Structures are given as structure tokens and as C-alpha cells.
Amino acid sequence: MSSIKVPDHLPSPAEDCEQLRKAFQGWGTNEDLIISILAHRNAAQRSLIRNNYAETYGEDLLKELEKELSSDFERIVLLWTLEPADRDAFMVNEATKRLTSNNLVLVEVACTRKSIELFKVRQAYQVRFKRSLEEDVAYHTSGDIRKLLVPLITSLRYEGDEVSKTLAKSEAKILHEKIADKEFNHDEVIRILTTRSKAQLLATLNHYNNDYGNAINKCYQTAELRATMSNECACFQDLKDDPNDEYLKLLRTTIKSLTFPERHFAKILRLAINKLGTDEWALARVVASRAEIDMERIKEEYYRRNSVPLDRAIAKDTSGDYGKMLLELIGHGDA
Incomplete structure (x- = not known):
């Protein structure tokens, strides 16, 4: 369900x-022209533009954009x-750095x-950083967090719809027993989730x-049930032994991201917009990676959780070319 409006x-x-070359030339960069082109091209089209730009002008479009733009607008465009x-390889690398x-x-x-x-992210990571993704994740984490993250980031899950009800029932029992005993880091819990x-x-x-x-996590099998469900009154109760424990927070995020990613990203956006001083990195990360x-x-x-359209929230909390780019990417209404 892409929000990108291709002409x-x-x-x-x-x-x-x-047109992009023209936007870079003259006394000032034509940011509106850049937005009108790049914000309305899908991934395949943007790749063709980058290749054509390199062939025609002998320069990397990304480096040109980096040279011409600045601040939050530069970040979202890049x-x-x-x-x-x-993009994912870059974001993961940023997430493993100390600062x-x-x-x-x-x-x-x-x-x-x-x-x-x-x-493909793991391949791109090796090409860009000359190290394996799992190597960096393992190096920059420790203990239970490393125990969870390394198999998660290297997972190759079956993508089909085939389900074993017998297995589901037996593994639900395993999860319940381990979580009831507060064995949140048990090998079986991590095996099932990863x-x-x-x-x-x-x-x-x-x-x-x-x-x-x-x-x-309250899970719903169909889009219809998801669309009509109420707020999560019991969600994650069994994994909230300590709400401030980072490992448990990562476990809850794992479950939510695997079963209901829309809810995870809506929450990240709400926190990014509502915190004291917008979290521009989180806002740009989610919009850039989920727009398509x-x-x-x-x-x-x-909207269901906040009673405010996302485009209106972004328009109120951002400004200038950065705000314009974000709104174009989410397919805004009349914000």
C-alpha cells in the first residue's frame, strides 16, 4: 500500500x-524541483535516475544531493x-554506533x-562497510540483547501461509511456561521468536x-478484525514484568513488528512527533522506509490511535523543504 503518487x-x-542538474545549478538550489521529481518516483525509477545521472554527468547523484542540501531535508532526501x-544497511550501521x-x-x-x-540488507552491509552485519551487531551488544538480536538479524523465515495448529498450540504452551517463570531469555523463547x-x-x-x-500481543487473523479492534487493554501484559528493562522492551517490539508492523510504526511516529523537540531521525527513518x-x-x-491525521501532525511539527518532502512521501491530503 504505497503512498507515492507517480505522475x-x-x-x-x-x-x-x-531537471535535477538544473536544480543544482545557478545561485541557489531549486529544492521544490528536487521534491517534485524524487518524491514522485518509486524505487525502480529512482535507481534508473541514479544510473542515468552517473552515465550522463559522471557524478554520483547522492553525492550531488549531499553537496547541495543540508540539515533534515538532506537526510530525508538521501x-x-x-x-x-x-538504506537499511546504513540505518542498521547507525544503530550500532556508540553515539x-x-x-x-x-x-x-x-x-x-x-x-x-x-x-539483501546483509549483502549491502558487507559491500558498504566491509564487515558483516551480524559481526557488528554482535560486537556492539552483549548478554541477552545480543542473544536475541544476532539470530533476529540473520533470520531467513518461511514466507508462506502454511501453519501447523498442533505446533502453534505446543509452542504457545512453551512460551507461557517460560514467561510465567520469568525465563524471558530462555533459548526456546528466542528460538520461537527468531x-x-x-x-x-x-x-x-x-x-x-x-x-x-x-x-x-493481541493478534488478529484478518484485516477486517484488525480494522475494528479496540485498544490493547491486555497487550504485552505477560512481558511487562519490568517496563524499563531494555531486553523485555525489545521482546515486545519483536512481537509487535512481526505481527502488526503498522502499530509499531504508528507508535514510533507518535513518539517522534510528540516528544519535546521532534525526533527528526525517527520521523525520516519511518517515512523513507515505509512510504512504498x-x-x-x-x-x-x-489516526485510529491519535484522532489526528498523520499529515496534519507532520505539517504542524515540521517546516520548510523538510516538511514538504515528508508530506509528499506520505501522500498528504489538505494538511
């Missing part, structure tokens, strides 16, 4: 490159223009990308809810 009459990559796997460490980003990338996409397909895990969590009362995936569902979830 009915699409210029050729050569024409787009010519993130958006990167190939999806390169920008963010384990939630690692969980997010590991759990909301398809297996083939995650495999290896099972999303469909199988959803079935397991539904059994957990039905058989043991409290939901690890599930932004329409995220917008629906954001």
Missing part, C-alpha cells in the same frame, strides 16, 4: 536527470534516494522486512491468548 505522464530518466537495501545506538532499529529492520529483503514464519507465530500467539488469558510499503495502513492506525 500519469512519467518523464524519462534522462529528462529527470536534466535516505529516500538510496536503494532500499542500502547513535538504537537496538529498536535493529529489531525493526529484522522483523518488518521479508526474508529476501533482509538477505525462526518461525510470521503466519506460524501469529497462530502461536493467538493460542497463547486463547489458552492462557493474557495476550503477549504500508504507509496507508500506518496512517490509518495513526
Whole structure:
């Protein structure tokens, strides 16, 4: 459910490159022209533009953009223009650095990308940083967090819809026993969360809810049920032994990201916009990475939980070219 509005009459990559070249020349950069082109091209089209620009002008479009733009606007344009796997590799690398460490980003990338996409991220990471992704994640984490993150980030899950009800029931029992005993870091808990397909895990969590009362996460099998569900009054109760424990927070994020990514991203956006001083990095990260995936569902979830349209919230909290780019990418209304 992409929010990107591609024009009915699409210029050729050569024409787009010519216009971008013009935007860079003269006394000042034409930011509006850059937005009008890049914000309305999908990933394949942006890749063609980058290749054509390099062939025509002998320069990397990304380096040109980096030279011409600045601040938050530069960040969102560069993130958006990167190939999806390169973007994820860059974000994961930022998340492993000491000053920008963010384990939630690692969980997010590991759990909301398809297996083939995650495999491409690991390939892109090796090409860009000359190290393996799992090597850096392992080096920059420790203890239970490392025990969870390394298998998550290297997971190649089955993507089909086949589900074993018997397995779901037995693994729901395992999860319940270990969590009831506060063995949150047990090998079996981590095995189930890091290896099972999303469909199988959803079935397991539904059994957990039905058989043991409290939901690890309220899960719904169909879009119709998800659209009409109430707020999560019992959600994550069994994993809230210590709300401030980072490992438990990562476990809850893992489950939410695997079973209901729209809810995860809507929450990240709400926190980014509502905190004292907007979290521009989180805002740019979510918009750039989800605009072509599930932004329409995220917008629906954001409105359901906050009673304010996402475009209006972004328009109120951002300004200038940065705000314009974000609004174009989410497919804004009349914000």
C-alpha cells in the first residue's frame, strides 16, 4: 500500500536527470524541483535516475544531493534516494554506533522486512562497510540483547501461509511456561521468536491468548478484525514484568513488528512527533522506509490511535523543504 503518487505522464530518466542538474545549478538550489521529481518516483525509477545521472554527468547523484542540501531535508532526501537495501544497511550501521545506538532499529529492520529483503540488507552491509552485519551487531551488544538480536538479524523465515495448529498450540504452551517463570531469555523463547514464519507465530500467539488469558500481543487473523479492534487493554501484559528493562522492551517490539508492523510504526511516529523537540531521525527513518510499503495502513492506525491525521501532525511539527518532502512521501491530503 504505497503512498507515492507517480505522475500519469512519467518523464524519462534522462529528462529527470536534466531537471535535477538544473536544480543544482545557478545561485541557489531549486529544492521544490528536487521534491517534485524524487518524491514522485518509486524505487525502480529512482535507481534508473541514479544510473542515468552517473552515465550522463559522471557524478554520483547522492553525492550531488549531499553537496547541495543540508540539515533534515538532506537526510530525508538521501535516505529516500538510496536503494532500499542500502538504506537499511546504513540505518542498521547507525544503530550500532556508540553515539547513535538504537537496538529498536535493529529489531525493526529484522522483523518488518521479508526474508529476501533482509538477505539483501546483509549483502549491502558487507559491500558498504566491509564487515558483516551480524559481526557488528554482535560486537556492539552483549548478554541477552545480543542473544536475541544476532539470530533476529540473520533470520531467513518461511514466507508462506502454511501453519501447523498442533505446533502453534505446543509452542504457545512453551512460551507461557517460560514467561510465567520469568525465563524471558530462555533459548526456546528466542528460538520461537527468531525462526518461525510470521503466519506460524501469529497462530502461536493467538493460542497463547486463547489458552492462557493474557495476550503477549493481541493478534488478529484478518484485516477486517484488525480494522475494528479496540485498544490493547491486555497487550504485552505477560512481558511487562519490568517496563524499563531494555531486553523485555525489545521482546515486545519483536512481537509487535512481526505481527502488526503498522502499530509499531504508528507508535514510533507518535513518539517522534510528540516528544519535546521532534525526533527528526525517527520521523525520516519511518517515512523513507515505509512510504512504498504500508504507509496507508500506518496512517490509518495513526489516526485510529491519535484522532489526528498523520499529515496534519507532520505539517504542524515540521517546516520548510523538510516538511514538504515528508508530506509528499506520505501522500498528504489538505494538511
